[in-house]
Each structure stands twice: as C-alpha cells, then as structure tokens.
Amino acid sequence: MSHLIIQDLHKSFGDLRALQGVDMVVEKGEFFVLLGPSAAGKTTTLRMVCGIERADQGRVVFDGEDVTGAEVRGRDMAMVFQTFALYPHMTIFDNLAYPLRQSGMAKADVVQRVNEVAEMLRLGHTLARKPGTASGGEQQRVAIGRALVRRPSLLLLDEPLTNLDAKLRFDTRAEFKRLHRELGMTIVYATPDELEALSMGQRIALLRGGRIVQTGTPDELYTKPQDTYVAGMVGSPKVNLIPAIRRGADDAPLVEMPFGAVQNGPWADALKPFPVGSELIFGFRPHDVAPATDTGGDDGDGGGTMRIAAKVHLIEPLGDVVILDLTAGETQLKMVLPEEQAIRYSVGDDVPVNLRVENSFLFARETGTAIC
Amino acid sequence: MKHKLNILGALTAGIFATGLAVTATEVSAKDIVINMAGPDWGPTRFLQEKFNKTYKAKSGNNVKLVFDFIPWPNFYDRVAASLTSGEKKYQMVVSDSQWIGTFIEGGHFLKLNKYIDADPTLQAIMKDTHPAFVEAYATYPHKSKNYYGFPQFPDTKMTWFRKDLFCHAGEKAAFKAKFGGTLPCTYAEWKDTDWKTWASIGEFFRRNKGDKLGDGVAADDFYGIAYQAGKGLDFSSMQINAFIWQHGGSIWDEANEPKAQAVGVVNNAASVKGFQHYLDLLKWSPPVAKTGQMDIFVIQELIMQGKVAAIINWAGLAPPALDPKNSKHAKQIDFALTPGLRGKDGKISRWDNIGGQPFVLTTWNSDEVTMEALEIVKWWMSPEVQLDFAKNGGESGLMSVMARSDYNSIRPWNRAHVELLDWQKDVWHVPEFFEMLTQQQEEFDKAITGQKTAKQALDAIAKFQQDLLTEAGRIQ
Amino acid sequence: MNKPVTNVASASADLSRTPAASNNVTDNTITPAGGKSMRDFWQWMFSPERRGAMLVAPALIMLFLMNIFPLMWSFGLSFFHYKASSIRPPRFAGFYYYEKVLTDPVVWERLQTTAQIVALSVLLQMVIGFAMALMFEKKFPFRRELLMLVLTPMMLSFVAVGVFFKLFYEPTFGILSQGYAYFFGEPLTLLATKWGAIWAIVIADAWMWSPFVMLLVLAGLVSVPDYLYEAAAVDRASWWRRFKTVTFPYVRGLLLLALLFRTIETFKIFDVVYIITAGGPGTSTETIAVYVYKVAFQFFKTSQSSALSYILLFVVIVLTNLYLYFVNRRNEEI
Structure with a gap:
C-alpha cells in the first residue's frame, strides 16, 4: 500500500496559482524528493500534506485515509521547516520534548526519548541551552530531532539544508541517508538543489510552476529527461543544449548542428516521423565529452561517438575535476575532465573532442519535449 | 476715646479725599481697570452688564470693571491660587462668606473700617444692610466690629414646590385622608409646615412609574422631597446645620474663641438628634441621595426634570427653574418658606445657614484704585441698582429696599427670602474653615451613605475640630 | 577678495x-x-x-x-x-513633616485605597487588553474601523471620561441605573457603597486604558513568527499550550511593561476619581493623589503636602526604575 497519495492538488494564493494539479505517490519507507526552483510549489505541497494549508481542490490520502480536510494534529507526520522554527524561549531539551509532552507521556519516558534523539543527533551537550545560542548546524539538528522524537511514520523536510553552509550541507546529506536507513520512515524532502536530490532521493519529483514535470529515480531523471527543463535541472555541470535541424532521409534521419551532423542516437527511431527541416535541440552531458584520441570512433556516422573540432575558451577548475568551456565555431559547449587530464590544456588551445552519442538526448525545439 | 479716633480718621480721610479730588480734576480722566473675580452665574453677570450700561465714575476717571467669571466648582481653587500666588491680579473679589477669614489672615482682603468711618454714604449702607448679612459677610473675627465686605448676592434657601401637585384638589384630599393634615399650597399653609409634614409629603408623593400623579401619571419613578446631601464643598453642611440649630445643637462658636469648645458641643445630644432627623428624611429622596452626591445642582436638576415634588434649595439657583429652556416645569414651580421644627409651644423654629457672597477689596491697590472700588460698592448698594438687581433674579441686601411694598412681588421667592432673613446664621470664618468643612463633609457623607451613625460622625467631627483648633491656638 | x-x-x-x-x-x-x-x-x-x-x-x-x-x-x-x-x-x-506624614494613619488609609484601585484596575486592564489584542490579531471585516473605535477612549481627556461615567452611574437618570432598573426593578446606586464606588472608578479607568495594554500586547502578538504557530500545530500542541509556550513568551516582556506603566499611572489617579466620586462616599475612594491635592490646595498645608509628594515621588521612582530595567532587558532580548 502506498503511504502517501496526492491527487490533482490545486492551490491559489490570490492571483498566484501555486499548485496546478500535483499528482504523486510515495511508497512506504521511501526517500522521496520534491525538486524544483523556488516558487515551484514544493513548500506548498508539503504544507498541504501536513495540513497547515488547505487544498482548493484535490485529495491527500495518507495511510489509506483521506486526510484532505483533517486537522494537522490528526496526521501522524512531522515536519522540519526551512527556518527550523525552534521555540526561541525554550531550552533545546524543551524544544525536543515539546511534541512528546502534548501526548501526556510520562516524564521519565520523555527524558529517555529526548536523550536518545539527542544522542543520535549529537546534541547532548546543547540540551540546556536556548536555540539562539546554538550554531546553525545544531539548530538544524534540533529541528530534525524535534521532528523525529515522536517517531512519526512520515517525515516532511522543507529545504532543511538551505540555511546551512556548504560543508555542513555535505555532511548532513550523509546524515539524512543514515537516519533514513536506520529509522526506516517515509521521508518527503523538498529541495531546490539537484545534488541533494540526486544523492539522497530514491525517487524524485521534479516540479515546475506548480506542476510535476517528471517523477523517477535519479538515474531515470539523469538519463531519460522528459524535456529540456528536466535535463537542465538535473546534472552538474549543466547539460549542453545545441540547436539542431532534422536532415537526412525519412528513414535515416540526421541531426545537423552548427559543428556537424549526427545520426544513430538512441532517439533515431523516434525521429523518423519528424519532417525534414524540423527544429530540434540536441543535448548531451559534459561528462559524455572527452578529448579525441586516435583510437576513438569515427566522424559520427557510424558508431558511438562524434568528433568535434573545438577550442578551449575558459577553464573552471573545481578541484578534482575541471570544466572546460569550449567553442566549436559559434557554438559553446562544456566538457568535464579529471584534473590530471585537464592540466594539459590552456585557453586558446585547439582540442578535438569526441561526443558519446548513445547517451545524448534529442528534444523538439518548440515544446522542449524529449524525442525518444 | 473711640469717638476721638473716629473723628481723627474722618479728618485724615477727608483731607485725603480732597487731595484726591484735586488731583483728579488736575490730571483729568485716568484709565482705571478694576479686575474682579466672581463665580460665573446670573448675579455676577448682571453686575457686569449693569455696570457696563450705566456706570459713570464721579471722579471723571475712565473706570472699567473687568470680571473674571470662574465656574462654581473651581471657584475657590482659582481664587485661592491667584491670591496666594502673589500675582495681585484682582482688585475686588466676590468671596464666599466662609473664606474671608483665610484671606484676611493671609493679608489679602482689605479692612474697610477707616473708609467707612470717613464716608457717610458707606456708613448709611452698613446701617441699611440686614444684620444677618453684616455678620456673615463683613465681620472678622466673626461678629466683631471689623468690616471687610458688602453683600454682592445675599442668598437664602427656600422650598421649591410643584404648584400643580400641591394645589391639586385630588391630591390634597388624598393627603388629608392619609395623613390627616393639609397638603401645603398657599404661602400660609407652607408657613405652617414643619418637618413632620415634610416627611409626610415625601411619603405621599413617592410614586412608581405609571402611578397616578396630579392630573396625569408618573412618567418615571417619582419622589416627594429632596434637600442637599452632597459631599462636595458645603453641599450637606448647609442643610445639616439648619437641623442642628433647630434642635438646639451648635457648631463650634468662633465668636467665643478661645473659650468655645468643639468636643461636647458639636457632638452634643441635641446636635446628634438634629443630624439624625436630617438623615431620617433622606429616605423619601431619589436614590442619588444614597450615593452622597445629591448636591444643590442635582436637586435643582431633579425638580426641573420632574422627578421630585419639592426641594429645599438656594434662591440663587431658582431662575433657571423658571426658564422653560432648562426646566420642564417652569410654569409649575413656586416658592415658599422652608419647613422648620415645631416646638412644644407650637411655634416653628427655622434657623438656617445663610448663603450668598460678599464682595471685598484687596490690599495691594493704590488709594486711587481703592477709592474707585468703593465708588463701585456705593453704586451697587444704591437703592435703584439693588431694586433692578432684585428684578433681574438677584436679592437685595438693603433693608430699605426689601421693605418696599412691591419688593415681595418682584420675584416669586422674595417674600420667603425676606421673611427668612431673621433666621440666618453662618458657619465659621476662620482660616481653618476649609479643613473643618472638608472633614465635616466627609464625615457627614459617611453617615449619609450609611457607613457611620450620626453620633459616630459628629464625634469624629468634634474630635477633629478640637485637635485642629487647639493646634491653631483657637481653643485653650 | x-x-x-x-x-x-x-x-x-x-x-x-x-x-x-x-x-x-x-x-x-x-x-x-x-x-x-x-x-x-x-x-x-x-x-x-x-x-x-x-x-x-x-x-x-x-x-x-x-x-x-x-x-x-x-x-x-x-x-x-x-x-x-x-x-x-x-x-x-x-x-x-516627613515624620508627620509617615505616621499619619490617614495617609496609610489613602495608600491602601489607592492600592485597591490600582490592583483591580490594572488587573482588569491586563485581562481586557489581552483579550482585545487576541481578538484584533485576527483578520476580520471592519477590523481597522473597530480598532480605531476601541482606541478612542485612550485619547479622550480624563475629565471627559470622568463626566461620562458620572452620568452613567447617576441613579435616577443614568443609563446604567435605568438598565439595571429594567431588569431588577429598582435603581442601581453604585456610588453609595465603598466597593461600588471603587468598582465605578475601576471600570472607568479600565475602559480608558485597556486599549493601551491592547496596543502593547498586539505589538507582541504580531511579532510572533507564523512558522512557530505552524510548528506548534505540527507538534500537535493544544490551543492553550500553544498560547502558553509560543504566544505568551513573545508578549510577556511587553505585558510586564504595560503592567508597570499602568501601575505607575494608576497610582497617580486623580481626575477620574475627583469627578466621579470626589473621594466619596465619605473617604472610601479618596486616593493618595486626591488627598495630596486636598492637603496642598484646599488646606494649604504646603510643607506637609510637599513632604508627602516627595515620599510618593520616591515610590514612583522605584517603580520607574523597575520599568526601565525591564525595558532594557527586553531590548537585549530582541
């Protein structure tokens, strides 16, 4: 049985149409990520799941029960807010104990449970302090601890890492995965950061303008983006998107780009019905570009690669990897190389590269939808 | 010896006056402004108007009288503040009679004996002024021969009643059937009314909303009688003193200083009996009596609004009651003698506390100003002005004016006023009066609101006065 | 040049x-x-x-x-x-005169009366002010208009308020008494007893100053971030617990300021008392300020009233310092 089902959820705030028909299904024990830029509807969706916000239209089914109109208190969920929303006038201990005290739990049990959570989140030393005196990371852990302490079956996390610095984010990502594994609860996690989404989410729903664009595993999103938007959102550095035109015969389509043409991609069959001259977008990951070696493939008509004559335009070192901005004629594209390979190149160098065609995408230029 | 002194005084004053006259003619007309403090009401407004219209200084100076009209509730505070601050703003003051001791001992009010002695007109005025007014308004120490003031507005209390009810044949018959006596209507019938009848009136006219009343029905709860029982200023003492005196009790007698005592006098059995009598009659009054706020303005309003059949109140407050603009019963209200206590001999004792205000001169003026101020006094006390004043709502202080055959008919309360003058006494004039009065009003108020008995209240008053006056050296 | x-x-x-x-x-x-x-x-x-x-x-x-x-x-x-x-x-x-004033039983009695009025009035102002603030924190139709109306008493002069209430309490004509008589058959003479008169004053004073407390509390309520309420809702807090643990801590400081400020002000209450009861019945509602006025400007016991005033000033200074201490502490908190 699915743990959480959302059907056709609509919500408007005045003129702003925050959600325009969101559908999703979260399985029990799943780590589900809502990915999207700000104002895509992630927070609104979470708030409606936990009941802080009422839906204009649609249903929320939780544990097989329609909770669309139910009180917040009636739902066995907890939520971690982006702002953490810690009670500033209480100690961290009291913050953690807050959800338990309401349920009339015995004092000793409360203390035990809080201590367990505090230990798990390494908050033991902070319990007597007020949240205002704790560090950002500690505050965030208190917020999570407060959500976990009641052992809800569903945990909602609203951009919990946004207010942390980069290092802390990195550490906490691992923490979340560990918690999820240890506690086995269902987690719905909202974030604008695809790295977080890809690294943690078992499944990801990609939101845009109040609608879900694509739902799938990180791998599915990465390898089979349904449109240019998904392709652009998922993967770093960003996907290369090159304007292209359909050429070639009806049954042997050819994709022509400014720096050359390519055929036999995974999209080849799907492209056949498109008339010659259709405007397309050709996409490929920077990871799928590599400097050409003599042992590489041919000029793109036969096997898995396409050769492009390019020039180094810009070098962005990122530590262990380096992004090379290349120009091929008028067109710009990106390539990622391990640091030890990139060291050979400097700006202005001519660099012939091979593109791995089997991993490339093709989209209709007008609608942005994938052709495959 | 005294005679000689008087002649000497007259001589000096005469020489002085001649000198003044000479200067006046030589220097020709001077601008002189007399600022006068007074309460804001009819009698002072009339004085200002009459002055503006008719007054011409004999000296030829250009004399202007500028009144500072002060609302009654602030009157004492404002006058006291001005006098004690030393700003020397006022040349003349309309003073309440009780205050004069305070401001005489404070050095603010001018002793007038030498001027009176020097001026036959003033002497004549003093002689013609009713002795009750001289005593209450002019003398300090009380009943001494030191003169300070002249009556500006001499006031007495009288009964205000509703003719339409008291002279109603049906009501009269009903009253007779119930109480056996006469429901007073005519002047003579009221003259024969004692407190017992007054109480019966209170009981008789207690009607609930919708009950028959006179020719109609009571629009609201209706009450028979009311007299002042307010905590502010002297708004109960003035009536309580009447009861105390009529029952043979006393207040502290300042004329017998320093022998006069307070304890044993103020709270003697007769005083307690008098006060108790006053308290007993309050039960027939409107419920505001229970709050200790039924002051002279409240009872005035009660009769004007038609909530009560008869009240006892100052003549000075009567004109609005006859004005249809203020009063719902302007046509029906009439005036009569106050009730009194009937003695064993059947005679009615009507001792009462005098009201009204003298006007006085202040001490800081030049002789020229003082003389002009006295000229205003003479003008005001002249029979024509006094008569005109009486016609316009005032009362004359002059016996000759009051003796005129037409005086009683000028205003509906004049006859009662004149007849009651012989029954008037006053409270103390010593500077301690305000503390005595305030404490007394508080204690009376406690008795009126049922917190204390009459005896307890008077005991507390007597003790307080004894201590205060002993400390002040007035009791030995 | x-x-x-x-x-x-x-x-x-x-x-x-x-x-x-x-x-x-x-x-x-x-x-x-x-x-x-x-x-x-x-x-x-x-x-x-x-x-x-x-x-x-x-x-x-x-x-x-x-x-x-x-x-x-x-x-x-x-x-x-x-x-x-x-x-x-x-x-x-x-x-x-200091000795005289401090050993004068009348002074202590007046202070006691004042304390009774202060205690009742300030408590009432707190409760009503808080309740009104809770009401005005919500959005509802005509909120602005109603808020303006509610704030008017504060801006009236003491004398006007005193006169209004004196007329309300008047047993024969007064609206209060007429209303009472309509239900109970007899007029209400509120000012006839000590406690009736004290309540009469307390009601007038509280009517005038509850809006002030409301304003302060409202400022506190508005400063509570919405997400805390949401967090409390998710944490399943009851209404009362949410109020106690989330709302109240934000209001506590301001409430304390309102309490002190109103205590200082009510301690000096004069006009309303002077007009409504003039200290009556008897001396049941004579506050210390009315007493000082009487001693100073009616009895002209200048020295004694000065001494008494300085003793009162001392009390007010102590209260004011407490007030300032809490103002500063609140500033640090924020």
Missing part, C-alpha cells in the same frame, strides 16, 4: 575663530557702528563648537525653570513650616 558676511551661519569656522581674519572681513561691510560687536558676539555664540549647546539651551532653560527649579523649591519647602496662604515666612522644620 572679501565678501561681506551677511549670514552668521555662512561665516567659516576659521574666520570666526581668528579675530584678525574676522576683523578683516567685517571691516569691508557697511554696517552701523555697534553692529560689528553684535555680530562678533553672534559669531562667537554660534561657532561650531558652541552651536549644539546653544541650540539646546532654550529647552534646557525652560526645563529648569518649569520643572527642575519648582521641584527643588518644593523639596526645600518640605523641610520648613510654611503655608502658601499665609504671609508668615517659612521656619525650619527638619524632618518634622
């Missing part, structure tokens, strides 16, 4: 500081004799290092004349035998 100096303010700092330069400038201006020294004086007075002091001087002088001097003067008088109504010069009395 020398420009004539026509404006004091335009004279540069350098010129006004060095007499030589200043002479140099003024020599070329066409002014009658004597104007020069006058202008020098102005320049000296308004030179930059003195300008600030000069600008605040008038206010300071006024403050001294109107406040500080009379304060010191009356303080001095409290150590002398002196009656404002008397021409007798003051005689030294030492602490006589």
Whole structure:
C-alpha cells in the first residue's frame, strides 16, 4: 500500500496559482524528493500534506485515509521547516520534548526519548541551552530531532539544508541517508538543489510552476529527461543544449548542428516521423565529452561517438575535476575532465573532442519535449 | 476715646479725599481697570452688564470693571491660587462668606473700617444692610466690629414646590385622608409646615412609574422631597446645620474663641438628634441621595426634570427653574418658606445657614484704585441698582429696599427670602474653615451613605475640630 | 577678495575663530557702528563648537525653570513650616513633616485605597487588553474601523471620561441605573457603597486604558513568527499550550511593561476619581493623589503636602526604575 497519495492538488494564493494539479505517490519507507526552483510549489505541497494549508481542490490520502480536510494534529507526520522554527524561549531539551509532552507521556519516558534523539543527533551537550545560542548546524539538528522524537511514520523536510553552509550541507546529506536507513520512515524532502536530490532521493519529483514535470529515480531523471527543463535541472555541470535541424532521409534521419551532423542516437527511431527541416535541440552531458584520441570512433556516422573540432575558451577548475568551456565555431559547449587530464590544456588551445552519442538526448525545439 | 479716633480718621480721610479730588480734576480722566473675580452665574453677570450700561465714575476717571467669571466648582481653587500666588491680579473679589477669614489672615482682603468711618454714604449702607448679612459677610473675627465686605448676592434657601401637585384638589384630599393634615399650597399653609409634614409629603408623593400623579401619571419613578446631601464643598453642611440649630445643637462658636469648645458641643445630644432627623428624611429622596452626591445642582436638576415634588434649595439657583429652556416645569414651580421644627409651644423654629457672597477689596491697590472700588460698592448698594438687581433674579441686601411694598412681588421667592432673613446664621470664618468643612463633609457623607451613625460622625467631627483648633491656638 | 558676511551661519569656522581674519572681513561691510560687536558676539555664540549647546539651551532653560527649579523649591519647602496662604515666612522644620506624614494613619488609609484601585484596575486592564489584542490579531471585516473605535477612549481627556461615567452611574437618570432598573426593578446606586464606588472608578479607568495594554500586547502578538504557530500545530500542541509556550513568551516582556506603566499611572489617579466620586462616599475612594491635592490646595498645608509628594515621588521612582530595567532587558532580548 502506498503511504502517501496526492491527487490533482490545486492551490491559489490570490492571483498566484501555486499548485496546478500535483499528482504523486510515495511508497512506504521511501526517500522521496520534491525538486524544483523556488516558487515551484514544493513548500506548498508539503504544507498541504501536513495540513497547515488547505487544498482548493484535490485529495491527500495518507495511510489509506483521506486526510484532505483533517486537522494537522490528526496526521501522524512531522515536519522540519526551512527556518527550523525552534521555540526561541525554550531550552533545546524543551524544544525536543515539546511534541512528546502534548501526548501526556510520562516524564521519565520523555527524558529517555529526548536523550536518545539527542544522542543520535549529537546534541547532548546543547540540551540546556536556548536555540539562539546554538550554531546553525545544531539548530538544524534540533529541528530534525524535534521532528523525529515522536517517531512519526512520515517525515516532511522543507529545504532543511538551505540555511546551512556548504560543508555542513555535505555532511548532513550523509546524515539524512543514515537516519533514513536506520529509522526506516517515509521521508518527503523538498529541495531546490539537484545534488541533494540526486544523492539522497530514491525517487524524485521534479516540479515546475506548480506542476510535476517528471517523477523517477535519479538515474531515470539523469538519463531519460522528459524535456529540456528536466535535463537542465538535473546534472552538474549543466547539460549542453545545441540547436539542431532534422536532415537526412525519412528513414535515416540526421541531426545537423552548427559543428556537424549526427545520426544513430538512441532517439533515431523516434525521429523518423519528424519532417525534414524540423527544429530540434540536441543535448548531451559534459561528462559524455572527452578529448579525441586516435583510437576513438569515427566522424559520427557510424558508431558511438562524434568528433568535434573545438577550442578551449575558459577553464573552471573545481578541484578534482575541471570544466572546460569550449567553442566549436559559434557554438559553446562544456566538457568535464579529471584534473590530471585537464592540466594539459590552456585557453586558446585547439582540442578535438569526441561526443558519446548513445547517451545524448534529442528534444523538439518548440515544446522542449524529449524525442525518444 | 473711640469717638476721638473716629473723628481723627474722618479728618485724615477727608483731607485725603480732597487731595484726591484735586488731583483728579488736575490730571483729568485716568484709565482705571478694576479686575474682579466672581463665580460665573446670573448675579455676577448682571453686575457686569449693569455696570457696563450705566456706570459713570464721579471722579471723571475712565473706570472699567473687568470680571473674571470662574465656574462654581473651581471657584475657590482659582481664587485661592491667584491670591496666594502673589500675582495681585484682582482688585475686588466676590468671596464666599466662609473664606474671608483665610484671606484676611493671609493679608489679602482689605479692612474697610477707616473708609467707612470717613464716608457717610458707606456708613448709611452698613446701617441699611440686614444684620444677618453684616455678620456673615463683613465681620472678622466673626461678629466683631471689623468690616471687610458688602453683600454682592445675599442668598437664602427656600422650598421649591410643584404648584400643580400641591394645589391639586385630588391630591390634597388624598393627603388629608392619609395623613390627616393639609397638603401645603398657599404661602400660609407652607408657613405652617414643619418637618413632620415634610416627611409626610415625601411619603405621599413617592410614586412608581405609571402611578397616578396630579392630573396625569408618573412618567418615571417619582419622589416627594429632596434637600442637599452632597459631599462636595458645603453641599450637606448647609442643610445639616439648619437641623442642628433647630434642635438646639451648635457648631463650634468662633465668636467665643478661645473659650468655645468643639468636643461636647458639636457632638452634643441635641446636635446628634438634629443630624439624625436630617438623615431620617433622606429616605423619601431619589436614590442619588444614597450615593452622597445629591448636591444643590442635582436637586435643582431633579425638580426641573420632574422627578421630585419639592426641594429645599438656594434662591440663587431658582431662575433657571423658571426658564422653560432648562426646566420642564417652569410654569409649575413656586416658592415658599422652608419647613422648620415645631416646638412644644407650637411655634416653628427655622434657623438656617445663610448663603450668598460678599464682595471685598484687596490690599495691594493704590488709594486711587481703592477709592474707585468703593465708588463701585456705593453704586451697587444704591437703592435703584439693588431694586433692578432684585428684578433681574438677584436679592437685595438693603433693608430699605426689601421693605418696599412691591419688593415681595418682584420675584416669586422674595417674600420667603425676606421673611427668612431673621433666621440666618453662618458657619465659621476662620482660616481653618476649609479643613473643618472638608472633614465635616466627609464625615457627614459617611453617615449619609450609611457607613457611620450620626453620633459616630459628629464625634469624629468634634474630635477633629478640637485637635485642629487647639493646634491653631483657637481653643485653650 | 572679501565678501561681506551677511549670514552668521555662512561665516567659516576659521574666520570666526581668528579675530584678525574676522576683523578683516567685517571691516569691508557697511554696517552701523555697534553692529560689528553684535555680530562678533553672534559669531562667537554660534561657532561650531558652541552651536549644539546653544541650540539646546532654550529647552534646557525652560526645563529648569518649569520643572527642575519648582521641584527643588518644593523639596526645600518640605523641610520648613510654611503655608502658601499665609504671609508668615517659612521656619525650619527638619524632618518634622516627613515624620508627620509617615505616621499619619490617614495617609496609610489613602495608600491602601489607592492600592485597591490600582490592583483591580490594572488587573482588569491586563485581562481586557489581552483579550482585545487576541481578538484584533485576527483578520476580520471592519477590523481597522473597530480598532480605531476601541482606541478612542485612550485619547479622550480624563475629565471627559470622568463626566461620562458620572452620568452613567447617576441613579435616577443614568443609563446604567435605568438598565439595571429594567431588569431588577429598582435603581442601581453604585456610588453609595465603598466597593461600588471603587468598582465605578475601576471600570472607568479600565475602559480608558485597556486599549493601551491592547496596543502593547498586539505589538507582541504580531511579532510572533507564523512558522512557530505552524510548528506548534505540527507538534500537535493544544490551543492553550500553544498560547502558553509560543504566544505568551513573545508578549510577556511587553505585558510586564504595560503592567508597570499602568501601575505607575494608576497610582497617580486623580481626575477620574475627583469627578466621579470626589473621594466619596465619605473617604472610601479618596486616593493618595486626591488627598495630596486636598492637603496642598484646599488646606494649604504646603510643607506637609510637599513632604508627602516627595515620599510618593520616591515610590514612583522605584517603580520607574523597575520599568526601565525591564525595558532594557527586553531590548537585549530582541
């Protein structure tokens, strides 16, 4: 049985149409990520799941029960807010104990449970302090601890890492995965950061303008983006998107780009019905570009690669990897190389590269939808 | 010896006056402004108007009288503040009679004996002024021969009643059937009314909303009688003193200083009996009596609004009651003698506390100003002005004016006023009066609101006065 | 080239500081004799290092004349035998009047009356003010209009409020009594008993000042972030618990300020009492402020009233310091 089902959820705030028909299904024990830029509807969706916000239209089914109109208190969920929303006038201990005290739990049990959570989140030393005196990371852990302490079956996390610095984010990502594994609860996690989404989410729903664009595993999103938007959102550095035109015969389509043409991609069959001259977008990951070696493939008509004559335009070192901005004629594209390979190149160098065609995408230029 | 002194005084004053006259003619007309403090009401407004219209200084100076009209509730505070601050703003003051001791001992009010002695007109005025007014308004120490003031507005209390009810044949018959006596209507019938009848009136006219009343029905709860029982200023003492005196009790007698005592006098059995009598009659009054706020303005309003059949109140407050603009019963209200206590001999004792205000001169003026101020006094006390004043709502202080055959008919309360003058006494004039009065009003108020008995209240008053006056050296 | 100096303010700092330069400038201006020294004086007075002091001087002088001097003067008088109504010069009395005031049972009685009124009135203001603030925190139709109406009593003069309520309480004509009579058959004489009169005052005072408490509390309520309420909802807090743990901590500081401020103010209550009951019945509602007024301006016991006033001032100073302490503490909290 699915743990959480959302059907056709609509919500408007005045003129702003925050959600325009969101559908999703979260399985029990799943780590589900809502990915999207700000104002895509992630927070609104979470708030409606936990009941802080009422839906204009649609249903929320939780544990097989329609909770669309139910009180917040009636739902066995907890939520971690982006702002953490810690009670500033209480100690961290009291913050953690807050959800338990309401349920009339015995004092000793409360203390035990809080201590367990505090230990798990390494908050033991902070319990007597007020949240205002704790560090950002500690505050965030208190917020999570407060959500976990009641052992809800569903945990909602609203951009919990946004207010942390980069290092802390990195550490906490691992923490979340560990918690999820240890506690086995269902987690719905909202974030604008695809790295977080890809690294943690078992499944990801990609939101845009109040609608879900694509739902799938990180791998599915990465390898089979349904449109240019998904392709652009998922993967770093960003996907290369090159304007292209359909050429070639009806049954042997050819994709022509400014720096050359390519055929036999995974999209080849799907492209056949498109008339010659259709405007397309050709996409490929920077990871799928590599400097050409003599042992590489041919000029793109036969096997898995396409050769492009390019020039180094810009070098962005990122530590262990380096992004090379290349120009091929008028067109710009990106390539990622391990640091030890990139060291050979400097700006202005001519660099012939091979593109791995089997991993490339093709989209209709007008609608942005994938052709495959 | 005294005679000689008087002649000497007259001589000096005469020489002085001649000198003044000479200067006046030589220097020709001077601008002189007399600022006068007074309460804001009819009698002072009339004085200002009459002055503006008719007054011409004999000296030829250009004399202007500028009144500072002060609302009654602030009157004492404002006058006291001005006098004690030393700003020397006022040349003349309309003073309440009780205050004069305070401001005489404070050095603010001018002793007038030498001027009176020097001026036959003033002497004549003093002689013609009713002795009750001289005593209450002019003398300090009380009943001494030191003169300070002249009556500006001499006031007495009288009964205000509703003719339409008291002279109603049906009501009269009903009253007779119930109480056996006469429901007073005519002047003579009221003259024969004692407190017992007054109480019966209170009981008789207690009607609930919708009950028959006179020719109609009571629009609201209706009450028979009311007299002042307010905590502010002297708004109960003035009536309580009447009861105390009529029952043979006393207040502290300042004329017998320093022998006069307070304890044993103020709270003697007769005083307690008098006060108790006053308290007993309050039960027939409107419920505001229970709050200790039924002051002279409240009872005035009660009769004007038609909530009560008869009240006892100052003549000075009567004109609005006859004005249809203020009063719902302007046509029906009439005036009569106050009730009194009937003695064993059947005679009615009507001792009462005098009201009204003298006007006085202040001490800081030049002789020229003082003389002009006295000229205003003479003008005001002249029979024509006094008569005109009486016609316009005032009362004359002059016996000759009051003796005129037409005086009683000028205003509906004049006859009662004149007849009651012989029954008037006053409270103390010593500077301690305000503390005595305030404490007394508080204690009376406690008795009126049922917190204390009459005896307890008077005991507390007597003790307080004894201590205060002993400390002040007035009791030995 | 020398420009004539026509404006004091335009004279540069350098010129006004060095007499030589200043002479140099003024020599070329066409002014009658004597104007020069006058202008020098102005320049000296308004030179930059003195300008600030000069600008605040008038206010300071006024403050001294109107406040500080009379304060010191009356303080001095409290150590002398002196009656404002008397021409007798003051005689030294030492602490006589302080001793007299502090051992006077009447003073203690008046203080007790005042305390009763303060306690009831401030409590009522707190409760009503808080309740109104909770109401106005929500959005509802005509909220703004209603809020303005509710705030009006605060802006009325004491005297007007006193007169209104006196008329309301009037047993024969008053609306309160008429309403009471409609239900219970007999008129209501609220002012006839001690506690009736005290409540009459308390109601008038609370009517006037509850909006003030409301404003302060409302400021606190508005400062509570919405997400805390949401968090509390998710944490399944009951209404009462949410109020106690989320709302109240934000309001507590302001409420304390309101409490102290209203206590100080109500401690000095005069006008409303003076008009509604004049201290009656008897002396049941005579507050300490009314008593001071009576002693000072009706009995003219100047020394005694000064001594009493200074003792009261001391009480108020203590309360004020408490108030300031909490203001500062709140500032630190935020």
